[in-house]
Amino acid sequence: MFGRTITRQLSPTALRRSLSTTSGSRLKINSDRLLETLHSTCEWGAAHRYGEGPTETGMARLCLTDDDAKVRRWLQDEAEKLGCMVTIDQMGNMFARQQGSLGSPAPMTAMGSHLDTQPRGGRYDGILGVLAALEVLRTMKEHGFRTNYDIGLVNWTNEEGARFPKSMCSSGVWAGAIPVESAWGLTDIFNPAVTLRSELERHGFFGQVACSNDPATGYPLGAHFELHIEQGPILEEAGKSVGVVRGAQGYRWLTITVAGRDAHTGTTPLAARRDPVLAASKMIVASNVVAKKYGALASTGVMKLPRSSSTNTVASDVTFTLDIRHSQDRIVHAVQDESLQAFADIAHEDGKGVSFDWTLDTDSAAVEFDETCIKAVQDAATHLVGADQWMEVTSGAGHDSVYTSRHCPTAMIFVPCKEGVSHHPEEYCSPADCALGTQTLLEAVVNYDRRRE
Ligand SMILES: [Zn+2]
Structure with missing residues (x-):
């Protein structure tokens, strides 16, 4: 009786919502x-066997190769x-849309990722996100x-940027x-006569x-929800599953x-030198100290010396890169400012500076x-798995979701991958x-759908 009273008070939309909730x-x-x-x-693009088992290979399914075209056509079917x-x-982005019960013309709630891989990639990066989305649609249909x-x-084209060098393209x-135009004009790194656009056209994916x-x-x-392997060790080390x-x-x-300034290493006393390699080395160490203080990341990936540098000459100059990262922009800025201040001090420390x-x-x-999307994933x-088996994380890598978040509510779900290994043939995410x-993706999109206005 009570239930019927409630039912009568619900609008048709709310009633449909409460039924779909159940x-x-x-x-x-x-x-x-x-x-x-x-x-x-993954038979389309399997490569780099590392074990005896049938699934113990990595992947080389570069964007818009014949193997990529095969898996795309299969996905469409x-x-x-x-x-x-x-x-x-x-x-060539592929959008597959299932109609909702309201018949609303509003844009769909999307589950997206990418089916292309690195040349020495694994079976889970991106692939899991797209095939999980398909499994969610299959489960709902069934x-x-x-x-x-x-x-x-959604299957986003050329996320990896491996063949056509622009990631999350x-x-x-x-x-x-x-x-x-610049994306269409990207050329195949192995064959400059081939462009991304010419491959889209060759395979019939220029929509x-x-x-x-x-x-x-x-x-x-x-909205955009993306399931992805973590590609780092944090979940595994914390013993969390989501x-x-x-x-x-x-x-x-x-x-x-x-x-x-160039100088002879045998005849120039330390006090008389202007040694850029010594200074740059100390600067890199200093940036690491500053980053640690803020819980940020600072990395030098490139260090270039003049081609003419030699063992018995102090180099004339050196160039190095500094990559600073944190989940908060103000920390990134603080690490930059303090590092540059430290560099200014270091520049005077040795010899003649x-x-x-x-x-x-x-x-x-x-x-x-988006908070509403995040809440849908949290719930x-x-x-x-219970509140103590998941944790909040910040993505250290770029993903298609970073771009979608500029134009629609977005969230991501990470699952652990073994030892944090990714972009490697042995990348592994357990069946469980x-x-x-x-399942988290399914429940998150259902939660979100119920809350959508
Ligand atoms: Zn990916």
Whole structure:
């Protein structure tokens, strides 16, 4: 009686929502099917065998190669079998859309990632996210479950930037951050006669719709959820099974040039030198000390000496890079400022001193994902593993979600990968973690769908 009273008071929309709430929590993904699909489709691009087992290979499925085209066509077929409408845009991004029960024209809630890999990549980076999305759609279809709003999957083109050197390339175009002409014009690093656009056309993936989030010309999204392997050791070391990603680190890349003076190493006393290599070395150490103090990251990946440098000559100059990262922009800035102050002191410390100059090459602001999406993931994770088995993390790597977050509510789910190894043939995510991540994705999008206005 009580239940009927409540039911009568609910609007048709709210009633449909309460019904889908009940059935949504009972949906369980099929982990055998997920794993079978993942490994069988990895036959397109399998490479770098490292063990005896049938799945013990890495992947070399570079963007828009014949193998990539095969898995794309397969994905399109599978999505269409589920009754999805598949749309391909002019960067080859694939959108598969399942209609929601409200018949709303609002953009779909998307589950996206990428099917392309590094030349020596693994079976999980990106691939897990797309195939988990397919498994979620299959599970919903199988159980006759419909979300309120349209829901679907996205396969973003050229996330890795390995063959056509621009990472997160097509989500970047979609977000308006990368001009489409420059993306089309990217040339194959192995064959300059081949462009990304010519490969899109060769494989029939140059779609009709503009690659844009603009509702008038492109394919806007209502939200974007991405399941991805962590690609780092934090979850495994903390003994947690799910990472709720709050955002992505901000980073700044600097190039520092230190100028000294060539001098004979045997005849020039230390006090008479202007030694740029000594100063640069101390600067790198100092940046590490500053970063540690703030809990940030500072790294030097490139150090260049003049071609004419020799063992018995103090070098004339040296250039090094500095990559500073933290989840908060103000910390990135503080590490930069304190490091540069330390560099100024170091420049006077030894001999007759050196001079230095610096340039800011890249400034990428920290990204904070959407609170409602994050909450949808948190609730899913708490339901599945309990509040003490998941943790909040910040992504250290770039992902398509970083670009989507500029134009639609976005969140990511991380699952652990063995020893944090990624971009390597032995990259490994256990079947249980693949399944848990996929179930978390399902429950997160259902949670979000219920809360969508
Ligand atoms: Zn990836």
